[in-house]
Amino acid sequence: MVLYDKKGEIRYLNKLTDDIYHLGIKCPEISKRCHPGQFVMIRVSENYDPLLRRPFSILRTISEEGIIEIIFKVVGKGTKILSEKRRGDVLDVLGPLGRGFNFSDRSKNYILIGGGIGFPPLFFMIDFLKNEKKDIIFYYGAKRKEEIFFKMELQKICAKLVLTTEDGSSGEKGLISDVFSKDLDAGILESDSEVFSCGPNPMLKVISSICERCDLKLQVSLENMMACGTGLCQGCAVKIKNSKDDFEYKLVCKDGPVFDSNIILWEG
Amino acid sequence: MVDMSVKIGNVIFKNPVLTASGTFGYGDEISSLIDINLLGGIVTKSITYNPRKGNPPPRIAETTAGMLNSIGLANIGVKRFLDEKIRLYESFDARVIVSVAGETIKEYCKVVECIEKKDNIDGYEINISCPNTDRGGIYFGIDKKMSGNLVTELKKLTARLLIVKLTPNVTSISEIAEAVEDAGADCVSLVNSFIGMAVDVKTRKPKIKKIIGGLTGPCIKPLALAKVHEVYSKVKIPVIGIGGIVTGDDALEFLMAGASAVEVGTASFFNPYAPIKIVEEIKSYLEENNMKKVSEVVGIIIVS
Numbered sequence: 001m002v003l004y005d006k007k008g009e010i011r012y013l014n015k016l017t018d019d020i021y022h023l024g025i026k027c028p029e030i031s032k033r034c035h036p037g038q039f040v041m042i043r044v045s046e047n048y049d050p051l052l053r054r055p056f057s058i059l060r061t062i063s064e065e066g067i068i069e070i071i072f073k074v075v076g077k078g079t080k081i082l083s084e085k086r087r088g089d090v091l092d093v094l095g096p097l098g099r100g101f102n103f104s105d106r107s108k109n110y111i112l113i114g115g116g117i118g119f120p121p122l123f124f125m126i127d128f129l130k131n132e133k134k135d136i137i138f139y140y141g142a143k144r145k146e147e148i149f150f151k152m153e154l155q156k157i158c159a160k161l162v163l164t165t166e167d168g169s170s171g172e173k174g175l176i177s178d179v180f181s182k183d184l185d186a187g188i189l190e191s192d193s194e195v196f197s198c199g200p201n202p203m204l205k206v207i208s209s210i211c212e213r214c215d216l217k218l219q220v221s222l223e224n225m226m227a228c229g230t231g232l233c234q235g236c237a238v239k240i241k242n243s244k245d246d247f248e249y250k251l252v253c254k255d256g257p258v259f260d261s262n263i264i265l266w267e268g
Numbered sequence: 269m270v271d272m273s274v275k276i277g278n279v280i281f282k283n284p285v286l287t288a289s290g291t292f293g294y295g296d297e298i299s300s301l302i303d304i305n306l307l308g309g310i311v312t313k314s315i316t317y318n319p320r321k322g323n324p325p326p327r328i329a330e331t332t333a334g335m336l337n338s339i340g341l342a343n344i345g346v347k348r349f350l351d352e353k354i355r356l357y358e359s360f361d362a363r364v365i366v367s368v369a370g371e372t373i374k375e376y377c378k379v380v381e382c383i384e385k386k387d388n389i390d391g392y393e394i395n396i397s398c399p400n401t402d403r404g405g406i407y408f409g410i411d412k413k414m415s416g417n418l419v420t421e422l423k424k425l426t427a428r429l430l431i432v433k434l435t436p437n438v439t440s441i442s443e444i445a446e447a448v449e450d451a452g453a454d455c456v457s458l459v460n461s462f463i464g465m466a467v468d469v470k471t472r473k474p475k476i477k478k479i480i481g482g483l484t485g486p487c488i489k490p491l492a493l494a495k496v497h498e499v500y501s502k503v504k505i506p507v508i509g510i511g512g513i514v515t516g517d518d519a520l521e522f523l524m525a526g527a528s529a530v531e532v533g534t535a536s537f538f539n540p541y542a543p544i545k546i547v548e549e550i551k552s553y554l555e556e557n558n559m560k561k562v563s564e565v566v567g568i569i570i571v572s
Contacts (some may be wrong), residue, residue, distance in 0.1 A: 003301045005540055043538055048333035048486045048514075052538050094540070227328050227335060228537040231297045234290075234339045235328030247340065249321055253296075 003117040004029045005231070008042075008093040010085055011067060012096035017075040017146045020117065021083050022059075026255070028066030030095045034058050034084075036125035037100025037258040041067065043092035044081045053094065055226050057257070059120040062126045067164045071149065097229045098257045101125055101196055103189040105132070108217075113139040113180055113207055115199025116147065121221045121258075122198055123150060126157050135159035137189070141176025141199075145169035160172055170243050177206040184214050195219070197261075208261040218261040224252040239265040270487060270554045271561040272547070274308070276506045277429040277454030278392050281308035281363050284562055285519065285547045288392060288510050288533030289314055289433070290339065290369035294353045295360070298540050304543045306534045309363030311531060312353075314395045316369050319345035319380045327467050329475035334485030334512070334535060336464050338400045341369050342369050346382045362390065365431065369395040371404030381426050394422065396451075397460030399437060399482045409435040410458075412447035419451035431508065434458040435514035436495050440503040449503045457531060458499060460494045473505050476535025483535040486512040492524050496565060500526025500567060514542060515563040516549020523550075526567040 008027035031042065043058040054074050056070040074083050079223045085091070098147035101121070110129075111124045116247060126136055138158040142148045151257025154161050172179055183189050191214070197207045201253050211218040224236035231254035240250045240263050247265055250256065272283035292298075295310050304310060322342025329336045344352070349366075357364045360369030366389055370376035376394065383389055396415055398405035406531040408414045419432060425465040434441055436459040445456045458551040461482025474480075490512020500507050512520050514535040522530050535542035554562060 001299065001300065049397060050330060051333055051335060051485055051534075052330050075512060092539070105502050116281075207276070218544065225328055225330075227330075227337075227534075230301075232291055232293050233337065234322065234342050235337060237322060237325045237342070238326055239324075247321075249325075 002033065002067045005092065005261045006025055006030060007090045010087055010089045010091065012087060013085055015160055016149060020071065022071050024067050024069045026066050026091060027068050028095050030093060031061040031063050031066045031068045032250040033060050033097045034068065035100035037121045038098050039257060040093050040095035040097060042079050050078045052227050053229065055229055057121045058122045060255050071117065071120050072167060098253055101258050104193060109190045110134060111137045111189060111193045111195045111198040113195065114175060115141050115176060115203040116143065118199035122196060125196060130157050137178050141178050177203055177210065181210045194252055205266040208266060211261065213261060219258050220261045221257045223261060226253050229253045239267060270559065271552055272551060274562060276528060278376060279363055279429045279517035283308040283547050284313055284529035285543050286529060286531045286535060287335040289395065291533040292538050293408050294395055296356050301540050302544055305361035306547060307362045308529060309365055311365045311367050311393050313343050313536065314341050314367040314369035315343055315346050315349050315379055317346055317375045319343065325478045326475060326477050331375040331456050333467055334487035336466055336476055336481035336483055337513055338478045338481035340400045341398055346379045350382060350386060354386050354388055363390040365391045365393050366532050367393045367395050368384055368538055369398060369405060375548060376418060376557050377421055384426055391431060393433050393457060395433050397433050397435030399461060399463050406437065406544055409487060410438050415444055416447040418452040419448045419453050429454050431455040431457050433460055435460045436491065442499050445499045445503050449505050453505060455506045455508060456499060456503065459495050459511050462488055462491065468539050486514055488512045489518060493521055496527050497525040516546050516553060519546050519550055520553055520565065522567045525564045528566055
């Protein structure tokens with residue numbers, strides 16, 4: 001796997017809500033080679049606090065301009081510093097990292113389920129497949145209306161867009177996993193579908209059990225604390241079933257972040 | 269032209285910069301990104317006799333200017349290491365030191381015996397200092413008698429360079445260093461991580477699943493430096509300095525305090541080029557100060 005550690009210039013940094021930002025970085029080598037589901041590690045400061053790079057999944061690439069885009073929410077020191085950057089500032093960007101989604105079975109219908117700020121890899125996937133004339137059904141859940149992004153684009157590309165918000169300010173009120181489950185039970189969805197999902201772990205765990213119940217193949221993109229993103233530190237372990245009723249640890253950064261959900265031993 | 273090479277035991281390293289065990293995998297993870305042959309050497313992940321799954325997550329947490337880890341010596345075991353990894357080192361121009369860990373003297377010996385049958389390895393770093401396992405590791409490193417006995421047994425099995433990696437989590441690190449020197453170690457490397465802890469006040473949970481972990485990164489550099497200087501003044505064998513090295517100046521501090529070489533660890537996580545940059549920066553310093561050999565800088569701190 002070819003990896004690049006490049007200085008990426010910030011081309012735009014747009015504030016989408018109080019604490020969510022849309023960032024475009026010029027990084028031609030990485031932009032050219034990204035696959036949906038992959039991520040980059042960004043160093044937000046030359047100082048030692050915060051010390052480590054932060055992982056960000058890729059929202060999409062604009063390869064003719066050499067740009068990669070990410071969406072991030074301010075959750076700590078690193079993302080706070082990133083949110084205060086300006087156009088023209090330069091960041092260390094390492095990527096493309098990890099194993100992205102596998103689209104080898106194109107005969108199936110694709111159902112995508114995104115929760116909150118975890119949706120970017122799915123957006124990248126939709127963008128990536130836009131010329132394939134594939135009917136994609138996208139379930140998109142967020143806390144509130146303001147945290148649903150790219151609704152127009154999604155409506156245009158997806159065969160069907162189902163929205164939910166926790167406060168009911170857009171789409172159905174409730175959790176996206178409940179609506180997905182209900183639609184399955186009602187027989188609205190094709191049984192010959194493959195499901196792709198990203199979002200918080202508790203959501204993925206629920207989606208996973210729904211898909212298992214309905215015998216649907218599911219790929220999930222996991223998030224985890226990482227120090228390096230390349231497999232050096234072994235910090236981002238996730239429990240995986242193996243034969244003989246035993247388990248092993250795989251690394252989210254290198255073996256994932258996309259996994260077939262049926263091999264994951266969900267905890268918590 | 270500055271002579272950057274250093275001789276430790278029977279091994280000549282082309283320069284004094286190595287990667288630290290557990291921070292550079294088996295050497296193949298980022299080989300597409302950096303040219304390993306620009307380094308003096310690499311120290312592999314610690315290898316045990318049987319594969320180890322490692323500790324449950326969360327295994328890492330960021331702290332101020334550092335990080336905690338509790339990986340628990342996750343590794344593929346010596347058999348797979350020999351089957352899958354050792355051939356990589358054939359093409360390496362950098363020296364390859366295999367880190368060896370175990371729960372008993374017998375296990376350490378079995379690992380070394382297996383690796384002895386193979387070429388392409390320049391030496392061993394005996395890890396008696398991992399703070400993240402329930403048995404072995406640090407339980408040797410805090411006991412001078414056990415440390416000495418282990419080294420005595422290992423010396424019978426190999427003529428290769430034998431480095432012993434020490435833990436700073438002891439009352440007197442130089443006592444342990446002297447014990448392994450007396451038992452025949454060729455070199456000591458220090459420090460392994462300091463035992464540390466962090467708590468998430470929102471959830472009230474320790475940030476590491478096993479509660480404690482090993483603290484590394486720039487925050488430990490002054491602590492590590494003091495240990496290196498202490499050991500340097502007590503033993504005759506060479507010392508390798510480890511602890512929070514990110515820049516050439518950091519490395520020079522260790523060399524000046526008595527280290528013959530350094531290992532770069534956590535820095536590789538956030539800057540994969542750090543070890544190579546450190547080689548260049550040490551070289552520039554020596555050139556600017558009209559020094560011919562890197563050994564000239566070892567132990568030259570001026571104490572007036």
